[in-house]
Amino acid sequence: MNGNNVFSDALKTYRSVLVTTIVFSAAINALMFVGPLYMLQVYDRVLQSRSEMTLLVLTGIAVAMLAVYGVMEWLRSRVLVRAGLRFDNQLSSPLFNRVVTSTLTQPASRSEFALMDIDRLREFFTGTGLIALCDVPWVPVFLVICFVFHPLLGWVATGGAVIIFVLAVLNEVTTRKTLGQANSHSQAAQHFANTTLQNVEVIRALGMEQHLRSRWATMHRRMLEMQAIASDRAGVLLSMSKFVRMGLQVAILGTGAYLALEGQISPGMMIAASIMMGRALAPVDQVVGQWKQVIGARQAYARLKQMFATVPGEEQHTQLPRPEGRVSAEQLVIAAPGSRTPIVQGVSFEIAAGETLALVGPSGAGKSSLVRALVGVWHPLAGTVRIDGSEMDHWNRDELGQYLGYLPQNVELFAGTIAENIARFREATSDQVILAAQKAGCHELIQSLPDGYETQIGVGGQQLSGGQRQRVGLARALFDDPALVVLDEPNANLDMEGEDALVQALKALKENGRTVVFVSHKMGLLALSDKTLIMADGRMRAFGPTREVLQPKAAPGGRQNAAQIGQMSA
Numbered sequence: 001m002n003g004n005n006v007f008s009d010a011l012k013t014y015r016s017v018l019v020t021t022i023v024f025s026a027a028i029n030a031l032m033f034v035g036p037l038y039m040l041q042v043y044d045r046v047l048q049s050r051s052e053m054t055l056l057v058l059t060g061i062a063v064a065m066l067a068v069y070g071v072m073e074w075l076r077s078r079v080l081v082r083a084g085l086r087f088d089n090q091l092s093s094p095l096f097n098r099v100v101t102s103t104l105t106q107p108a109s110r111s112e113f114a115l116m117d118i119d120r121l122r123e124f125f126t127g128t129g130l131i132a133l134c135d136v137p138w139v140p141v142f143l144v145i146c147f148v149f150h151p152l153l154g155w156v157a158t159g160g161a162v163i164i165f166v167l168a169v170l171n172e173v174t175t176r177k178t179l180g181q182a183n184s185h186s187q188a189a190q191h192f193a194n195t196t197l198q199n200v201e202v203i204r205a206l207g208m209e210q211h212l213r214s215r216w217a218t219m220h221r222r223m224l225e226m227q228a229i230a231s232d233r234a235g236v237l238l239s240m241s242k243f244v245r246m247g248l249q250v251a252i253l254g255t256g257a258y259l260a261l262e263g264q265i266s267p268g269m270m271i272a273a274s275i276m277m278g279r280a281l282a283p284v285d286q287v288v289g290q291w292k293q294v295i296g297a298r299q300a301y302a303r304l305k306q307m308f309a310t311v312p313g314e315e316q317h318t319q320l321p322r323p324e325g326r327v328s329a330e331q332l333v334i335a336a337p338g339s340r341t342p343i344v345q346g347v348s349f350e351i352a353a354g355e356t357l358a359l360v361g362p363s364g365a366g367k368s369s370l371v372r373a374l375v376g377v378w379h380p381l382a383g384t385v386r387i388d389g390s391e392m393d394h395w396n397r398d399e400l401g402q403y404l405g406y407l408p409q410n411v412e413l414f415a416g417t418i419a420e421n422i423a424r425f426r427e428a429t430s431d432q433v434i435l436a437a438q439k440a441g442c443h444e445l446i447q448s449l450p451d452g453y454e455t456q457i458g459v460g461g462q463q464l465s466g467g468q469r470q471r472v473g474l475a476r477a478l479f480d481d482p483a484l485v486v487l488d489e490p491n492a493n494l495d496m497e498g499e500d501a502l503v504q505a506l507k508a509l510k511e512n513g514r515t516v517v518f519v520s521h522k523m524g525l526l527a528l529s530d531k532t533l534i535m536a537d538g539r540m541r542a543f544g545p546t547r548e549v550l551q552p553k554a555a556p557g558g559r560q561n562a563a564q565i566g567q568m569s570a
């Protein structure tokens with residue numbers, strides 16, 4: 001679905017809620033007349049007539065109406081909270097999908113903050129910010145009542161409201177830009193800290209802390225400077241508005257008393273006018289107080305709108321059957337996300353279902369980049385990758401993921417148990433998880449850990465050794481019997497036992513007719529491949545049956561190929 005539609009649909013659902021809120025706000029504001037009317041009656045009627053019965057009746061009516069007022073307030077906030085949750089429900093999954101896409105395609109975009117934006121917008125919708133805005137249209141009504149009591153009272157109240165409003169606008173104008181900059185510096189500092197802290201061991205071992213800290217501190221300081229400037233300006237205006245607010249109370253009571261002395265209004269009107277002005281100023285005051293939230297919500301709205309407009313959502317294609325595992329690449333040109341400079345160029349090959357392809361070549365040749373394009377995490381600049389003849393883009397990502405096994409060079413396990421990691425965080429039975437571990441030859445290894453399959457790993461969990469991670473990563477790749485398995489240097493950290501397990505796993509995959517693509521220089525693994533593709537300087541140097549490509553005598557250029565692969569180990 002079009003991204004903009006998802007966002008505007010969610011806003012549309014909210015619009016009906018907004019109408020309900022406005023209606024509720026109208027009723028609530030109408031009920032706010034209860035207080036001043038009661039005062040008016042008590043001062044001008046009860047005290048004059050000295051009738052206790054009248055007082056009782058008036059009090060009874062006022063209490064009943066105030067109870068209705070309380071229920072209305074409660075209902076309004078309930079409606080808003082429910083609507084906020086619905087809004088969140090509607091947007092959070094499509095947004096998460098876009099954040100993943102955006103992080104993949106524009107790694108520098110810091111799009112993870114969009115997830116917070118949705119919270120900010122929801123908080124505005126469900127909090128006092130929106131309610132204050134809905135109360136604003138009632139300000140003139142309260143002011144008109146003040147005019148009805150006496151024009152002078154009306155002018156005092158209107159003057160106060162205007163001054164407070166002007167102060168609020170000044171506050172917005174003088175702090176908007178600075179607060180925006182502060183926010184941007186804050187995000188940059190947080191992003192820097194998050195990414196830096198992932199490598200704490202290197203930081204400590206290489207004594208990099210001081211330099212990284214000062215880099216972070218510079219970003220943090222910039223944010224603080226901006227915030228301080230904004231807070232200074234806002235502080236002056238806020239104190240001025242508090243002074244004006246309190247001064248107005250004195251002014252309206254003073255004016256009321258003067259008019260009462262002159263006999264132009266009753267004492268009840270004096271008190272009622274003071275309450276009316278309080279009601280008129282309350283929403284203005286609240287909007288001033290909530291201004292930061294209002295601005296935050298507006299910025300969050302703009303960022304989310306931009307995100308939904310520019311980052312495409314996952315298109316749903318016709319469901320394709322489980323692939324057999326045929327893989328082909330045609331004239332692939334691959335660049336890193338966000339870059340137009342090709343890392344890999346002119347790669348074309350095809351492997352049949354059940355074949356094993358070895359990718360070899362010196363460091364930086366582009367093997368991992370090619371692998372990323374083969375599993376669809378990098379979108380090629382030109383050319384196509386096909387699985388069973390269907391272009392990568394024609395598969396639904398989550399569906400294709402079920403048929404793929406991928407072990408990246410940096411294994412990338414997630415916070416959770418070993419079992420959850422192997423099962424890719426899907427619902428799975430213990431048997432399925434154990435079967436994958438057995439296929440990867442790491443069942444015994446996992447059982448020897450303190451909590452076995454329930455061992456917590458990843459962020460905050462037990463840290464596994466490089467070899468253990470790689471073997472658990474292999475089990476994850478083999479989970480649920482994928483049709484195509486892509487392994488990027490699967491033996492990089494393995495000991496003899498781990499390598500044996502890997503060889504056994506590859507043999508079993510071959511026997512079961514699964515397609516395998518792996519990157520490795522180890523002769524032991526290369527011997528298992530049917531075909532070999534040699535890469536150098538981002539280009540395909542040779543492709544064909546392994547024996548022909550790697551055999552110096554069998555293939556013209558074979559000796560040269562062996563040299564291009566670089567140092568091979570037994």
Ligand SMILES: Nc1ncnc2c1ncn2[C@@H]1O[C@H](COP(=O)(O)OP(=O)(O)OP(=O)(O)O)[C@@H](O)[C@H]1O
Nearest residue numbers: 336337343361362363364365366367368369370409
């Ligand atoms: N995320 C990235 N952003 C920008 N450039 C990248 C990225 N990843 C890799 N490259 C560049 O692409 C080129 C090929 O890298 P790649 O990792 O594909 O090579 P490789 O053959 O797998 O190397 P190795 O055997 O050392 O893993 C390198 O020059 C590298 O700098």
